[in-house]
Amino acid sequence: xxxxxxxxxxxxxxxxxxxxxxxxxxxxxxxxxxxxxxxxxxxxxxxxxxxxxxxxxxxxxxxxxxxxxxxxxxxxxxxxxxxxxxxxxxxxxxxxxxxxxxxxxxxxxxxxxxxxxxxxxxxxxxxxxxxxxxxxxxxxxxxxxxxxxx
Amino acid sequence: xxxxxxxxxxxxxxxxxxxxxxxxxxxxxxxxxxxxxxxxxxxxxxxxxxxxxxxxxxxxxxxxxxxxxxxxxxxxxxxxxxxxxxxxxxxxxxxxxxxxxxxxxxxxxxxxxxxxxxxxxxxxxxxxxxxxxxxxxxxxxxxxxxxxxxxxxxxxxxxxxxxxxxxxxxxxxxxxxxxxxxxxxxxxxxxxxxxxxxxxxxxxxxxxxxxxxxxxxxxxxxxxxxxxxxxxxxxxxxxxxxxxxxxxxxxxxxxxxxxxxxxxxxxxxxxxxxxxxxxxxxxxxxxxxxxxxxxxxxxxxxxxxxxxxxxxxxxxxxxxxxxxxxxxxxxxxxxxxxxxxxxx
Numbered sequence: 484x485x486x487x488x489x490x491x492x493x494x495x496x497x498x499x500x501x502x503x504x505x506x507x508x509x510x511x512x513x514x515x516x517x518x519x520x521x522x523x524x525x526x527x528x529x530x531x532x533x534x535x536x537x538x539x540x541x542x543x544x545x546x547x548x549x550x551x552x553x554x555x556x557x558x559x560x561x562x563x564x565x566x567x568x569x570x571x572x573x574x575x576x577x578x579x580x581x582x583x584x585x586x587x588x589x590x591x592x593x594x595x596x597x598x599x600x601x602x603x604x605x606x607x608x609x610x611x612x613x614x615x616x617x618x619x620x621x622x623x624x625x626x627x628x629x630x631x632x633x
Numbered sequence: 634x635x636x637x638x639x640x641x642x643x644x645x646x647x648x649x650x651x652x653x654x655x656x657x658x659x660x661x662x663x664x665x666x667x668x669x670x671x672x673x674x675x676x677x678x679x680x681x682x683x684x685x686x687x688x689x690x691x692x693x694x695x696x697x698x699x700x701x702x703x704x705x706x707x708x709x710x711x712x713x714x715x716x717x718x719x720x721x722x723x724x725x726x727x728x729x730x731x732x733x734x735x736x737x738x739x740x741x742x743x744x745x746x747x748x749x750x751x752x753x754x755x756x757x758x759x760x761x762x763x764x765x766x767x768x769x770x771x772x773x774x775x776x777x778x779x780x781x782x783x784x785x786x787x788x789x790x791x792x793x794x795x796x797x798x799x800x801x802x803x804x805x806x807x808x809x810x811x812x813x814x815x816x817x818x819x820x821x822x823x824x825x826x827x828x829x830x831x832x833x834x835x836x837x838x839x840x841x842x843x844x845x846x847x848x849x850x851x852x853x854x855x856x857x858x859x860x861x862x863x864x865x866x867x868x869x870x871x872x873x874x875x876x877x878x879x880x881x882x883x884x885x886x887x888x889x890x891x892x893x894x895x896x897x898x899x900x901x902x903x904x905x906x907x908x909x910x911x912x913x914x915x916x917x918x919x920x921x922x923x924x925x926x927x928x929x930x931x932x933x934x935x936x937x938x939x940x941x942x943x944x945x946x947x948x949x950x951x952x953x954x955x956x957x958x959x960x961x962x963x964x965x966x967x968x969x970x971x972x973x974x975x976x977x
Contacts, residue, residue, distance in 0.1 A: 486854050488799070489847070489851075491802070493848070497844060499840060500840040503840070507812060507829075510762065510816040510817055511820060514820065596675075596677070
């Protein structure tokens, strides 16, 4: 390598040797205490033992799980990723979109995977069906609605 | 060394180099994927691919950046410098897999063009910690692409070694961008001190090697040489030059390699015509001075490559007085024959 190029290399590495550690250490000591990955992807509750009811379409499989104590759990298995960036899940006893404001919020989902939410027994007991509604908060529309027969 | 362009001028060393590289790359990927599949079964296949190829590219970039200074500090490392270009192109391909899967996973399937989404999904460009780190990785990937695409000797010859070398120094900018991409990306997202310690260790090794090798060169180029009345400059004692090797002297803006071989001494420019490699760190093979970087050869007496090759470098006058070797730093035109000094 020619002498001017070697000198340029030397100077570049002196500058990088100062700037890179400063940047890295500053970034590390300011890392958020709760990392975004844990905020975004909550650890899932363990599944309740019995699958009482189930339904499935191309994108989602729904299981209503329960245990001997009468607790209920909505298990949502995302089979294919949604195009929607912001997906909220609601439970409703009506399949009519006009009744959406009566639906009960359950939780939110992000990537492909399994999500479990505790749901009140009252939303299941003494009913013959329940609708699991997927709502895009950004576009404000219902993009998926699965009816689970009880 | 060739008079014509070819895709790759394969030889035994290059084949061995590439086989070792492919085996190590495969071993890294398999180990990484198996380890994570066993200990982190919740990770999806897409995420695993992104992490495996991203980690591999980062490790390879550190290795590539260490090779140059290691070879300057110790000639034992020269064999790994020989086919560094294949290592660089492979590293780019690994980065490309990481980038392509990341864009598909995080920016595909939306209303926006995925490439535009990389720049528009997070617009906190005024923030340090929330800076859109993916854009840093994207720019680094573009630089690595330019370097991989122009890595062939066709570009080296047409751009000239000086321009080509200067252009390929963009790898240092790419390295800075990659470090920023990692510390503002995965380090922020996962808050894992182990990853940070590994990154810092790699960075310290790379920076230390470059600064040490740079300091060594700086001392060599600024060393004051003893000047004789007739314009000759002291090189060293004759016995300090090893057989079939050279002593390098930097003086009067010239870098000169003085070779001792077969009872003779010759001096030529220390700068190879191919990639400005340090000829003085090479040795005499088959009667020719052989560049340690890529094997370009020059005859010691006239600085010409043996036919049919056409490269030429400058030659210099030498003399021996009282066991000491002196060189005249005034160069002869490239390819000028100068009779070797016979060691009596």
